Amino acid sequence: MYLTIGKLFEQTVSKFPNKEAIVDCSRNIRFTFEQWNEEVNKLANALLSLGVRKGDRISTYLFNSYELGTVYFAAAKIGAIINPINFRLKAEEVSYILLDAAPKVVLFEQALEESVTKIHKRFPSISFIHIDESVPSYASSFQNIIKNSPSNHPDIFVEENDTYAIMYTSGTTGRPKGVMHRHRDMIEQSLICINALSITSKDVGLVTAPMFHCAELHCSFLPRVHAGATNVIIHHFDAKRVLKTIEAEGVTMLFAAPTMWNMLLQEDIGQYKLSSLEVGLYGAAPMAPALVKACKQSLGIELVQAYGMTEMGPAIAFLDRDEQLSKAGSAGRACFNHEIRIVKPSEEGPSDPDNILPVGEVGEIIVKGPCMMIGYFNKEEETEKAMYKGWYHSGDLGYLDEDGYLFVADRVDDMIISGGENVYPREVEDALYEHEGILDVAVLGEPDELWGERVIAVMVKKNETVTAEQLDQFLKSSNKLAPYKRPKRYVFVSELPRNASGKIQKFLLRKSLSQNKVK
Numbered sequence: 177m178y179l180t181i182g183k184l185f186e187q188t189v190s191k192f193p194n195k196e197a198i199v200d201c202s203r204n205i206r207f208t209f210e211q212w213n214e215e216v217n218k219l220a221n222a223l224l225s226l227g228v229r230k231g232d233r234i235s236t237y238l239f240n241s242y243e244l245g246t247v248y249f250a251a252a253k254i255g256a257i258i259n260p261i262n263f264r265l266k267a268e269e270v271s272y273i274l275l276d277a278a279p280k281v282v283l284f285e286q287a288l289e290e291s292v293t294k295i296h297k298r299f300p301s302i303s304f305i306h307i308d309e310s311v312p313s314y315a316s317s318f319q320n321i322i323k324n325s326p327s328n329h330p331d332i333f334v335e336e337n338d339t340y341a342i343m344y345t346s347g348t349t350g351r352p353k354g355v356m357h358r359h360r361d362m363i364e365q366s367l368i369c370i371n372a373l374s375i376t377s378k379d380v381g382l383v384t385a386p387m388f389h390c391a392e393l394h395c396s397f398l399p400r401v402h403a404g405a406t407n408v409i410i411h412h413f414d415a416k417r418v419l420k421t422i423e424a425e426g427v428t429m430l431f432a433a434p435t436m437w438n439m440l441l442q443e444d445i446g447q448y449k450l451s452s453l454e455v456g457l458y459g460a461a462p463m464a465p466a467l468v469k470a471c472k473q474s475l476g477i478e479l480v481q482a483y484g485m486t487e488m489g490p491a492i493a494f495l496d497r498d499e500q501l502s503k504a505g506s507a508g509r510a511c512f513n514h515e516i517r518i519v520k521p522s523e524e525g526p527s528d529p530d531n532i533l534p535v536g537e538v539g540e541i542i543v544k545g546p547c548m549m550i551g552y553f554n555k556e557e558e559t560e561k562a563m564y565k566g567w568y569h570s571g572d573l574g575y576l577d578e579d580g581y582l583f584v585a586d587r588v589d590d591m592i593i594s595g596g597e598n599v600y601p602r603e604v605e606d607a608l609y610e611h612e613g614i615l616d617v618a619v620l621g622e623p624d625e626l627w628g629e630r631v632i633a634v635m636v637k638k639n640e641t642v643t644a645e646q647l648d649q650f651l652k653s654s655n656k657l658a659p660y661k662r663p664k665r666y667v668f669v670s671e672l673p674r675n676a677s678g679k680i681q682k683f684l685l686r687k688s689l690s691q692n693k694v695k
Contacts, residue, residue, distance in 0.1 A: 178336035180359040182253035184366070184402055186329075189213045192377060192404040199408040200242035201421055209404075212246070214327040220250040222325040226281060226303050230255030230332060233279035233342065237261045237270060237288050239411050240387045243307045243318060245397065247283055252359070255334040256280075259342045259354075260388035264597070264658040267291040273344050273352055274299055276554060283307060283318065294655070336360035342553050343390055345486040345598065354553030355486045362394055364546040365489040368511050369399040372494045373429065373455060373480060377404030380452070382430035384410045384418050385596075390490045391459050395482055396431040415439045419448045431457040433596030434464075435627055437471055445474045453477050455497070459484070460596035460628075465504040483507035483582065487568050489547030492516065493582050506581040507574070514545035517567070518576055526564035533575075538585045541574045542567040590682055592621030592629050599631055599661050607656045608633060608663075613642035616672050618680045619663065622689060633663040634685055636671055 179187075193210040200206075207215065228234065234251045236259070238244045244260070251258045259277050261270060270291055274282070279302060284292050286308040296304055296314050304315040311317045340359045344352040369375070381400040385392040387409075400407050408425045410417055413436055421427060430453075432440070437458060453475060459482040468479055478497040484490030493516065495508030510516045518539040520531045533539040544567050551559035562569055571591075574584040592599040601619035608617045616636035621629035633647075644666035651662045673684040 178360050179363050180252065180334045180336055180338070181340055181362060181398070182249065182334055182359075184363060184398075185216070185249045185252070186213070188401055188404050195377065195404060196406050197401070198242050198245055199406065199425065201409060201417075201425075202241075202411045205242050207242070215246050215322065216249045216253065217327045217329055218322040218325040219246055220253045220330045221328070222321040223247075223250060223256065223281065224254060224330060224332075225325070226321070228254065228256050228280045230334070231257065231339070232281075233257045233259050233277045235259040235261055235274065235277060235279040235282045236388070237263060237282060237284040237292065238307065238388075239263050239285065239287060240383055240409050241285070241307065241411065242409060243283065243285075244387050245407065245409070248393075249401075252334070252340060254330050254332045255338055257339050257342055259344075260393065261344070262388050262658070263288060263386065264660060265291075266655040266658055267294040268656050269352075269658065271295045271298060273354075274302070276352070277342055277344075277354060281305060284315075286310060291655075334359065336363070339550060343388075343486050351603075353555055353558065356550040356553050357489065357547075358550060361489055361547045361549070362398060363402075364513070365394050365491065366399045366402045368491060368513075368547075369395045369482075370403050372482070372491075372496075372511065373399070373457060375399055375403040375405055375429070379403070379405035379428045380408060380426050381405055382408050382410065382418065382421060382425070382427040384413045385431050385433065385436070386412075390486050391482065391484075391596075392431055394489055395457065395459070395491055396429075413439075415443050419443055419445070419450065422453050423449045426452040428452055429455045429457070431459070433460045433628075434458055434467060435595045437463070438467060438626065441467075441470050441474055450475055455480060457482060459490075460593060463500075465501055468500045468504070481508055483584065485568075485570055485572075487549045487562065487570075488514075488543060488545060489549075491547075492543045492545060495581075499581075503579075503581050505583060506577070507584050508582060509580050510543075510582070511545075514543060514547075516541065516543050516576065516582055518542075518574060521573070526561050526569050529565045529567045535578050536575055538573055538575045541570045541572045541582070541584070543570065544568070590620060592619075592631055594621070594624070594629050594631060594660055595627045597660050604631060604633065604657060604661055604663065607651060607654060608635065608647065610654070611642070611647060611650050613638050613646075618672050618682055618685055620682050620685060622665070622686075624664075630664040631661065632665045632667060632689070634667045634669055634672065634689075637668055642668075 189209045197209040197212045306315040307318040342354040481495035482491045483493040493508040519527045521540045527540045604619040615638045624630040673681040
């Protein structure tokens with residue numbers, strides 16, 4: 177039998193029982209692996225007492241915390257399916273996921289209580305668990321449910337091919353899709369990342385990127401537990417707090433999006449002792465050579481890039497330490513046991529995996545490997561398209577060079593990546609169309625030095641009284657879009673370019689914006 181995530185955790189506990197395992201900086205919570213295992217078992221047994229059974233979903237609507245890490249392994253031990261929800265999402269966005277995933281339990285915290293309070297009455301069958309001290313009347317206390325719970329190992333048989341997680345990622349229509357992964361998928365992913373980052377039990381990793389995201393959870397947090405390293409958790413990213421924690425805890429590695437690395441460099445690096453930091457992982461977007469050099473010079477570290485997507489676990493390619501400048505702009509080469517192909521895009525359905533393009537020619541990026549998702553939850557038709565002939569069709573466009581390095585050129589859809597987060601224009605457009613003063617709208621991304629891309633809305637007004645300030649306030653009050661999805665710039669035009677079938681020609685808008693013809 178292959179390893180499961182629950183067994184992985186127990187193996188590490190048996191190897192390093194007295195080693196510090198997890199540190200929650202915001203509350204100065206520190207556990208050795210043995211102590212943490214007791215907490216995990218108590219929570220697992222408490223969840224069983226609440227009626228959670230193998231195959232049931234457990235959702236978390238949390239910032240980074242030791243509770244999120246604890247429920248992660250507790251769910252794995254009892255065969256429940258973990259569903260980490262983006263803490264940036266608003267009430268209506270969270271409601272959609274809860275309706276689709278139908279969890280038995282939702283863990284949340286005080287910082288996100290307002291959104292949960294707005295929607296909890298719609299879900300009478302869900303047990304809401306609050307992790308902080310001031311618990312609302314409709315929820316249970318995390319500490320109370322585990323206080324008297326037994327710490328013995330829960331006797332639940334879990335197999336490597338059981339579903340372990342449903343992680344929601346926005347689709348091209350703007351509606352989230354639940355990506356299902358097996359235990360075995362993530363064990364494979366963990367081993368790949370341990371190798372790529374050379375993680376050992378001596379490492380101290382900083383969790384500062386969101387744990388709800390697979391880049392942090394699967395490429396950093398889990399591999400470090402697998403290797404017996406320490407995870408130091410920060411509630412959310414704050415540049416000064418990150419630098420202080422690196423110094424105080426002797427952090428050796430961390431993952432951050434390029435935007436976050438850039439924010440760290442804007443601080444007064446010289447006032448911190450950062451000699452412990454050795455390696456930094458980045459992803460979500462390429463890093464400019466100038467920023468790579470600045471990180472090396474100011475932080476004294478080596479960088480590794482990971483490229484991937486939630487459907488693949490996520491990592492499918494790595495750009496190693498010594499390749500950051502010589503292969504600048506590349507996403508790296510396929511990681512162990514993965515194969516990447518560039519194929520001719522099809523206009524009538526999924527691209528044919530056998531229609532392989534020559535070296536250097538741009539086409540759709542498709543990939544195959546052991547970490548591929550089971551499929552999309554409750555979406556059989558979309559699963560069949562995405563996994564046509566056994567290959568995951570990414571929707572990204574790119575090419576391979578003569579050395580086998582992948583370069584991501586563009587996207588088949590119009591997805592925007594802002595600060596490492598995916599923004600799908602349709603979702604923003606739908607929200608703006610609800611304003612009575614808007615006739616037509618197109619949302620796209622434009623380059624931004626800090627965030628990589630920022631969201632811009634190009635619109636036709638119904639009446640001249642509509643202003644950008646009014647639209648921004650409208651979106652803020654609607655609770656339908658997370659802050660990072662809202663446009664950072666509003667542009668008003670007399671009409672939007674459309675083709676004969678009525679589709680907006682966004683490439684013409686981008687061209688006009690780049691030439692400053694639209695302001």
